[in-house]
Amino acid sequence: MTLNWDSEFTQLYDRCNESMRFTAFLMCGNWHEAEDVLQSAFLKLYLAGPKLTDHSGIEGYLQQILVRTFIAERRRVRWRREKLTDALPDSLFVAPGAEDGLVVWEALSSMPARQRAVLVLRYWNDLSVEDVATALGCSTGTVKSQSSKGLQTLRHKLGPEFDPSRLGT
Amino acid sequence: MDHEDKLRTTFSVLRGEVPPPNANSAFGVITRGRAVRSRRRTIAVAGSAVATAGVTALALAFLPDTSSPPPVPGPPLPTSTTTTSGVRTTPKGVPERQDSPPVTTTGQVTTNTTG
Structure with missing residues (x-):
């Protein structure tokens, strides 16, 4: 065994x-x-x-x-x-166009652990809300609210002038 | 939705970066796991031994002393004497006939004598 x-x-x-x-x-x-x-x-x-x-x-x-x-x-x-x-x-993003990625990364770093985990699981691992809730041991409502707050924080930190197309290498 | 795309793009860019070499291996985890199991087993054995010793010590300290002499039976009681009175076989109020059977008493027979 x-x-x-x-x-x-x-x-x-x-x-x-x-x-x-x-x-x-x-x-x-x-x-x-x-x-x-x-x-x-x-x-x-x-x-x-x-x-x-x-x-x-x-x-x-x-x-x-x-x-x-x-x-x-x-x-x-x-x-x-x-x-x-x-x-x-x-040191991150040594590739060209690294500054924008660094801004996103710093915004992500300043988030609380749970919000950050929700964003990573939702937008990198592509897990559903239910799967994220199971992984975190919380309700689906909490996942939705944490995800929304995380994106709001990101929006607040990045501002309207941020251009996502510059991230591609 | 725009910020979700930004996040995805950032994650993809990060994925393209070369990560530092991984110093860990499955063998290392298994070795550590075996050590943890062994330590837990040792702690469990030691803990149960200490608990048993503690309970034994408490029992010896607080239970009554059993080294006293055994109880001696008391002296024999005197034999009891039973006295019984005669029991009438005819109910009260009924006149007693001459040829009535003799009154029997427990453990004693009386005969009706006339004259």
């Missing part, structure tokens, strides 16, 4: 690692935190795996663990307030 689960877990890790890593990066805003959150999520899945009766929807379950781990981590970080580090923040 353990050996079967180990091999199944290895296959799942190889299959999902890249996409989940990028989703974690979009939510966290930096690669270091994304790595930590992703590893915690994979570890939780590995420990819970033998207890699961049905492994058919395991990728969705992993996504759910990832989002909840991210929100829990953000809640803990809020209590820690500040964290001293000697590492410089990740």
Whole structure:
């Protein structure tokens, strides 16, 4: 049983690692935190795996663990307030036309964790409102309101003069 | 809807960026998972041992002392003496006949003597 689960877990890790890593990066805003959150999520899945009766929807379950781990981590970080580090923040958008993307990225970074998670799941992972609600453990009404607030924040930060066509590289 | 497109475009541009190399692997997660399981098992065994010892200590401290001598049976009671009075077989108010059967009493027979 353990050996079967180990091999199944290895296959799942190889299959999902890249996409989940990028989703974690979009939510966290930096690669270091994304790595930590992703590893915690994979570890939780590995420990819970033998207890699961049905492994058919395991990728969705992993996504759910990832989002909840991210929100829990953000809640803990809020209590820690500040964290001293000697590492410089990740540099983004080295491609031409990077400034506009940076503006969107900064607007996204300033949002609360839940709003940010909703926007990433809705507009990157293309999940339905119901699936996002399941992943976040909240009602569909909350997802809709968080999504609306997130877009409103984005609209407020970007302003009317922002040109989305300049983002393409 | 325009801002949703902006978001999607931004995410797509970010996806095109080359991410830093991934230092983690499935083997690392499995190793950590086994260590966590082992630690949890150790904590569970130690915790149950401590709980058992605690309950035993509390029981020894608070339960009554059982090392006292066993109770001695008391002295035998004196035998009881029963006294019974005679029971009339004829109801009250009925005149007693001469040839009436003798009055029987419990454990005692009396004979009616005339003369």
